[in-house]
Structure formats: structure tokens, C-alpha cells
Amino acid sequence: AQKVTQAQTEISVVEKEDVTLDCVYETRDTTYYLFWYKQPPSGELVFLIRRNSFDEQNEISGRYSWNFQKSTSSFNFTITASQVVDSAVYFCALIKDSGGSNYKLTFGKGTLLTVNP
Amino acid sequence: DTGVSQDPRHKITKRGQNVTFRCDPISEHNRLYWYRQTLGQGPEFLTYFQNEAQLEKSRLLSDRFSAERPKGSFSTLEIQRTEQGDSAMYLCASSQQGRGTEAFFGQGTRLTVV
Numbered sequence: 601a602q603k604v605t606q607a608q609t610e611i612s613v614v615e616k617e618d619v620t621l622d623c624v625y626e627t628r629d630t631t632y633y634l635f636w637y638k639q640p641p642s643g644e645l646v647f648l649i650r651r652n653s654f655d656e657q658n659e660i661s662g663r664y665s666w667n668f669q670k671s672t673s674s675f676n677f678t679i680t681a682s683q684v685v686d687s688a689v690y691f692c693a694l695i696k697d698s699g700g701s702n703y704k705l706t707f708g709k710g711t712l713l714t715v716n717p
Numbered sequence: 718d719t720g721v722s723q724d725p726r727h728k729i730t731k732r733g734q735n736v737t738f739r740c741d742p743i744s745e746h747n748r749l750y751w752y753r754q755t756l757g758q759g760p761e762f763l764t765y766f767q768n769e770a771q772l773e774k775s776r777l778l779s780d781r782f783s784a785e786r787p788k789g790s791f792s793t794l795e796i797q798r799t800e801q802g803d804s805a806m807y808l809c810a811s812s813q814q815g816r817g818t819e820a821f822f823g824q825g826t827r828l829t830v831v
Contacts, residue, residue, distance in 0.1 A: 604759075633817030643806060645760070645822035652817065691759050695817040701773065702816045703748060707759030 602627040602696050606708035613682055614716050621677045621711045623692030629653075631697035634668065634675045635705065639689040651675065653697075682715045689713070719743060721823035723809050729829045730799055737795045738826045742811030749792050750820060751784055753777065754806040763807075766792060767814075799830045 603626040613619045625634065636648040649659065651668050659666045663680045679686055689710040695702060722741045730736050742749045747768050752760035763782070765773040768789035778784075781799075786792040796803055806827050810820035 631816075635819060637822075642824060643827070644824040645808065645810075647819050647821060650817070650819045693759070697816055703750070703765060703812065703818070703820075704762050704773070705750075705752075705760070705820060707761070709757065709759050 602629070602632070602694050602706050604692050604694050604706055604708035606690075606692055606711050608711045609709070610712045610714070612714045612716065615684060616681050617715075618678060618680050619682050619713065619715075621679075621690050621692075621713065623675045623677065623708060625673050625675065625692070625694050627694060627696050629696040629698045633695040633697065635693040635695070636666065636675075636677050637691045637693060637707075639691060639710070641688070645691070648677075679713075682713075684715050684717055687713060687715045721809055721811055721821055723807075723823035723826050725826055726824060727827050727829075729831060732801060732830055733798055735795065735797045736799060736828065737793055738807055738809075738828075740792045740794070740809030740823060741790075742792070742809070743821060746811035746813055746821075747789065748812045748814060748818075748820075749786055750810045750812075751792070751794050752808040752810065752822075754808055754825070755804075760808055763794075796828075799828075801830045804828055804830045 605624045638646045693705045693707045749766040751763040754760040766786040781797045806825045808825045810822040812818045812820040
């Protein structure tokens with residue numbers, strides 16, 4: 601069975617600090633997909649990024665960047681120059697591509713990020 | 718707004734009552750999902766529809782839970798004889814066909830059973 605671990609339950613930073621959210625995953629599948637979602641206090645899960653297991657290129661989108669390393673089964677998320685609006689719960693998730701369930705998300709428990717002014 | 722919408726946003730009900738939630742997915746998405754999220758946890762998969770067909774149900778979905786997606790458009794999730802343990806956020810999501818495609822979520826329905 602697949603598993604996603606977000607060891608950091610809560611992180612608190614001061615505005616403009618950089619912060620990295622860790623994600624470690626377990627799966628026996630060679631093909632899989634990794635995701636990050638943001639959940640602000642309003643409750644809606646906002647999609648941030650999707651990465652497939654064959655694409656280990658790091659990605660940058662504005663202040664956000666993602667570091668995917670298959671060797672350590674990690675998919676970490678960094679926010680540069682954090683802002684108060686970044687305060688939310690962030691979830692890492694995985695979809696395995698076998699057994700016909702190539703649509704079912706397995707989520708970690710989330711990391712609550714608080715950015716203080 | 719063409720995102721996923723859910724109704725109601727909040728529901729308080731007495732134990733033993735039945736409740737029904739509605740989800741309207743993104744119109745061009747043929748896949749629809751229900752997830753449940755309890756406090757301090759990530760969402761957990763409940764069920765999946767492809768068009769009107771319910772193709773997978775989690776073991777979390779007891780006999781008191783039923784979901785439908787008539788005509789492959791909106792979906793409803795009904796909980797019969799609610800219990801306090803049913804208190805949670807119920808999230809609906811939709812996605813396009815494809816392997817590992819990203820799902821887009823609604824704002825959820827927060828259920829409180831008193």
C-alpha cells in the first residue's frame with residue numbers, strides 16, 4: 601500500500617523567511633504521480649502542482665519551488681519570501697498508476713504553515 | 718465561476734437524522750470523487766464515479782452512506798441515521814479522464830452531528 605508522510609505538523613515563520621515543507625512517500629509502483637495542495641481556512645483544497653514519477657526536474661513557479669528526488673522518495677516544497685497569505689495547511693498526495701485506481705489520491709496528514717507579519 | 722461547488726457549506730444535524738449533500742463538478746469533467754476529512758487529518762477517499770457509474774467505494778463507506786450521480790452530472794451523498802462519528806468535512810472533487818490527473822476540489826460541506 602502507498603503512504604505519504606509529512607513529518608512537520610506545524611511550522612511558524614516570520615514574513616519574508618523561506619520555508620520548506622517536507623514530503624516522503626512510499627509506493628511499490630514504478631509509475632506514480634505526486635501532488636501538492638493548499639487548504640486555506642476557507643476549506644477548499646487548491647491544486648498547486650502535479651509531478652509524474654518519470655519527471656525528476658525541479659520546478660519553480662513564482663515564489664514556489666518543488667524538489668523531487670526519487671532516490672530518497674521525497675517531494676519537498678519550498679516557499680521563498682513567505683507572505684501572510686501563504687498561511688494554510690499544505691498537503692502532499694500520491695496517485696499510484698496500477699491496479700486500475702489511477703485516480704485515487706492518498707494524502708499525508710498535512711503541515712500547518714503560519715506566516716506571522 | 719466554473720469550479721466545483723458544494724451545498725450546503727455547513728450542516729448541523731441531530732444524531733439519527735438523515736442528511737444529503739450535493740456536488741456540482743466542473744462541467745467538462747467526467748470523473749467525480751467524494752473524500753472525507755476529519756480534524757488534523759488529510760482527506761480520505763470515499764467513492765469514485767466515472768460519468769454516472771460508481772466504480773469504486775471505500776471500506777469507509779458503510780451501508781448508511783449512499784452516493785449517486787444521475788446522468789453523470791451533479792452528485793449527491795446521503796448519510797442515513799447519522800452518528801457522531803460522521804462529523805467531518807465532506808469534500809467533492811472532479812477531474813478529467815486520464816492517468817493521475819489532478820483533481821479539483823470544492824469548498825466542502827462541514828457536517829456536525831450533535
